Amino acid sequence: MAANDTASATKLIKGRVVLNQLLKFLFLLATMVGLIFLVLLIYRVLDQGLGFLDVNFLTSFPAPFPEEAGLLAGIMGSIFLMLLVAPIAVILGVSTALYLEEYAPKNRFTRFIQVNVQNLAGVPSIVFGLLGLTFFVYLFSLGYTLIAGALTMSLLILPVIVVASQEAIRSIPNHLREASIGMGASKWQTIWTIVLPAAIPGILTGSILALSRAIGETAPLIVVGAATTIYSIPDSLLSKYTAMPIQIYSWTVRPQEEWQYVAGAGIIVLLVILLAMNAVAVWIRNKFQHRF
Amino acid sequence: MEKMRLLKLSVPVTLAAGLLVGCGGAEEDAAAESTSSVSGEVLIDGSSTVQPIMEAVTYMYNQENPEVETVLNTSGTGGGFERFTAGETDFSNASRPIAEDEVALAEENGIDYTELELAYDGLSVVMSQQNDFVDELSVEQLREIFLADSDAETWSDINPEWPDEEIVIFSPGHDSGTFDYFNEVILEEQPMKDGENVTLSEDDNTLVTGIQGNPYAIGYFGYAYYEANQDSLKVLGISQDGGEAVKPNPETIQDGTYTPLSRPLFTYVNNEALKNKPQVADFTIFTLENAGEAASQVGYVALPEEEYQKQLDEVKSIIGEEAE
Numbered sequence: 001m002a003a004n005d006t007a008s009a010t011k012l013i014k015g016r017v018v019l020n021q022l023l024k025f026l027f028l029l030a031t032m033v034g035l036i037f038l039v040l041l042i043y044r045v046l047d048q049g050l051g052f053l054d055v056n057f058l059t060s061f062p063a064p065f066p067e068e069a070g071l072l073a074g075i076m077g078s079i080f081l082m083l084l085v086a087p088i089a090v091i092l093g094v095s096t097a098l099y100l101e102e103y104a105p106k107n108r109f110t111r112f113i114q115v116n117v118q119n120l121a122g123v124p125s126i127v128f129g130l131l132g133l134t135f136f137v138y139l140f141s142l143g144y145t146l147i148a149g150a151l152t153m154s155l156l157i158l159p160v161i162v163v164a165s166q167e168a169i170r171s172i173p174n175h176l177r178e179a180s181i182g183m184g185a186s187k188w189q190t191i192w193t194i195v196l197p198a199a200i201p202g203i204l205t206g207s208i209l210a211l212s213r214a215i216g217e218t219a220p221l222i223v224v225g226a227a228t229t230i231y232s233i234p235d236s237l238l239s240k241y242t243a244m245p246i247q248i249y250s251w252t253v254r255p256q257e258e259w260q261y262v263a264g265a266g267i268i269v270l271l272v273i274l275l276a277m278n279a280v281a282v283w284i285r286n287k288f289q290h291r292f
Numbered sequence: 293m294e295k296m297r298l299l300k301l302s303v304p305v306t307l308a309a310g311l312l313v314g315c316g317g318a319e320e321d322a323a324a325e326s327t328s329s330v331s332g333e334v335l336i337d338g339s340s341t342v343q344p345i346m347e348a349v350t351y352m353y354n355q356e357n358p359e360v361e362t363v364l365n366t367s368g369t370g371g372g373f374e375r376f377t378a379g380e381t382d383f384s385n386a387s388r389p390i391a392e393d394e395v396a397l398a399e400e401n402g403i404d405y406t407e408l409e410l411a412y413d414g415l416s417v418v419m420s421q422q423n424d425f426v427d428e429l430s431v432e433q434l435r436e437i438f439l440a441d442s443d444a445e446t447w448s449d450i451n452p453e454w455p456d457e458e459i460v461i462f463s464p465g466h467d468s469g470t471f472d473y474f475n476e477v478i479l480e481e482q483p484m485k486d487g488e489n490v491t492l493s494e495d496d497n498t499l500v501t502g503i504q505g506n507p508y509a510i511g512y513f514g515y516a517y518y519e520a521n522q523d524s525l526k527v528l529g530i531s532q533d534g535g536e537a538v539k540p541n542p543e544t545i546q547d548g549t550y551t552p553l554s555r556p557l558f559t560y561v562n563n564e565a566l567k568n569k570p571q572v573a574d575f576t577i578f579t580l581e582n583a584g585e586a587a588s589q590v591g592y593v594a595l596p597e598e599e600y601q602k603q604l605d606e607v608k609s610i611i612g613e614e615a616e
Contacts, residue, residue, distance in 0.1 A: 061354070062347060062351065063351050064344065064347055064348035064351050064586070064589055064590055065589075144365075222365075222366070222367070225365060225367075226365075227363045227364055227365050228343060228347075228364050228365055228366040229343070229346075229347045229350060229351075229362075229364035230361070230362070230363055230364065231350070231351075231354045231358075231361070231362065232361050240333070240361070240363045250340075250343065250366060252495075252497070253340065253495050253496065253497060254344065255496065255497070255514070255516040255517040255519070255520040255521075255591055256516075256520045256591065257520060
């Protein structure tokens with residue numbers, strides 16, 4: 001009897017160990033799949049693009065010859081877009097999240113808003129482009145300008161920022177709020193001094209993911225009239241503009257092979273700017289995390 | 293290469309100023325008024341097929357007239373006409389002539405325009421270099437291959453001497469001007485095949501890749517895409533009405549012997565803008581003077597010189613009308 005028990009127990013344990021090893025291997029495999037494709041992609045882009053990536057590429061406007069074409073208009077257009085989109089979307093998004101989490105009564109209407117915001121995060125970007133065309137370009141008569149593009153992009157990433165900020169705010173333990181209220185602080189004082197500082201790392205992570213999406217979007221910008229070829233840098237909110245992904249796309253559809261390399265160089269620049277944005281976010285996040 | 297434009301440091305400052313001023317007003321007034329040269333905006337939208345030619349033209353123009361801001365968008369032929377017929381743009385690039393409903397829209401909105409031919413393109417019907425049995429097709433055979441109501445499923449259905457392999461089709465998407473043209477002259481507006489052996493793509497490089505590796509695949513696109521991939525693609529000669537089969541090349545496309553798949557590429561200019569905006573008039577003349585060079589630079593075929601001259605005269609007479 002006892003011997004039998006030990007035998008079956010050993011068998012059971014052995015089964016669990018094998019299962020554990022198997023799953024560990026599967027999870028590692030899953031990680032590798034993503035990683036391998038990322039490495040392949042980066043290798044291919046570097047291989048194709050590095051030859052065309054020089055100072056000239058960064059400081060020139062578009063040209064009909066691959067060796068002379070540059071991304072300057074796209075780089076500056078994208079940077080100015082982000083400089084506008086970031087404050088607009090983050091301020092609106094965090095305010096919405098604060099209202100929904102801290103102030104709004106937990107009733108059917110709030111839940112209705114909640115569900116809608118979550119669904120908006122999944123709406124295809126081209127739909128936001130059409131929305132921007134209808135409202136900002138035509139109804140508000142902004143035309144095909146930088147500010148119309150920035151407002152459209154802000155709308156596009158707003159839902160993601162709202163949802164991420166809500167999660168971050170919700171994860172702050174309630175006893176922190178209660179302690180603050182117990183000390184006589186008002187709701188706003190509690191939010192400003194306790195909730196927001198504690199939630200900033202989460203809010204930033206969400207915001208930066210959203211901004212990364214915005215900087216790579218092409219479709220909605222084409223709809224709201226970002227130019228393909230332009231020989232100027234935006235100098236006001238009502239300037240015509242272009243953006244990096246639009247220029248890169250217009251190069252990839254060209255017939256001559258060299259344009260694929262020019263596009264590769266453009267993708268490298270886009271990736272570097274994206275990484276720089278992420279780095280800034282990580283830096284801010286770490287800075288705030290030290291306080292607690 | 294040697295001309296390096298340094299990033300202007302003043303740019304962030306001016307943008308900040310722009311932010312403060314807000315949505316003030318028209319910025320073109322702010323541009324310094326020079327007496328000798330023109331300034332202001334030239335707004336261009338339309339076909340992605342024509343975009344490379346226009347980019348080359350705007351590039352040359354910008355070198356000579358940096359005061360004029362040329363804005364070139366790529367909404368497609370149809371999207372471009374939508375804006376053009378509403379009076380939003382000065383030029384609309386098109387890979388097909390303006391359609392009847394678009395003409396009606398322009399009339400409704402009081403938009404008067406002039407059609408300008410910039411270059412020719414030869415729609416090239418291509419197969420993979422790996423294919424060893426087809427060298428030429430007649431227009432009738434093309435119809436058999438592409439039409440939905442034809443019974444031809446395999447190459448042997450077209451010609452009994454050819455292998456019994458399924459025909460695989462790669463075609464530009466139904467929104468493109470390239471498809472429109474093929475649809476008009478070959479399919480005669482009858483529905484094209486669809487299903488698992490048909491791939492549609494708006495990106496011609498996708499079509500190239502698909503055809504390259506499959507000896508039984510056939511497709512069509514602009515001549516420049518064949519020219520750039522000559523080592524892996526073969527272009528078919530096309531015969532019409534029992535005539536000799538002709539392959540597209542710059543000569544046969546320009547002199548019109550490559551027919552019916554040789555097509556003109558257009559831009560349409562708003563006559564009102566032509567008369568009232570000096571920069572549009574100036575740019576139009578520049579375009580007609582340089583379109584031939586621009587076209588050959590980017591892989592299209594220039595019109596015969598006299599064709600540009602004829603259009604130049606026409607445009608100049610329209611511009612002149614206002615002076616009287």
